[in-house]
Amino acid sequence: MIQLTRLNGTEIFINSDMIETIEKTPETVISLVNGKKLTVKEPPQDVVDRVIRFRQEITRPVIKD
Numbered sequence: 001m002i003q004l005t006r007l008n009g010t011e012i013f014i015n016s017d018m019i020e021t022i023e024k025t026p027e028t029v030i031s032l033v034n035g036k037k038l039t040v041k042e043p044p045q046d047v048v049d050r051v052i053r054f055r056q057e058i059t060r061p062v063i064k065d
Helices: 044-059
Strands: 002-005 011-014 019-024 028-032 037-040
Touching: 002 037, 002 044, 011 037, 019 044, 028 044
Parallel strands: none
Antiparallel strands: 002 011, 019 028, 028 037
């Protein structure tokens, strides 16, 4: 899940696996695979960076002492 901000300032968490497209129109509009669209404050590249960071975190091996 990644945290984003709606245009009204409320924070939301979305499942990054559900993202189909991200477009700038001039706001950032995220289209989900279920047909829903979300408009957020973050620029498209920030959304992409958050998805990459999240996926790196969940695939990083756990090192036990």
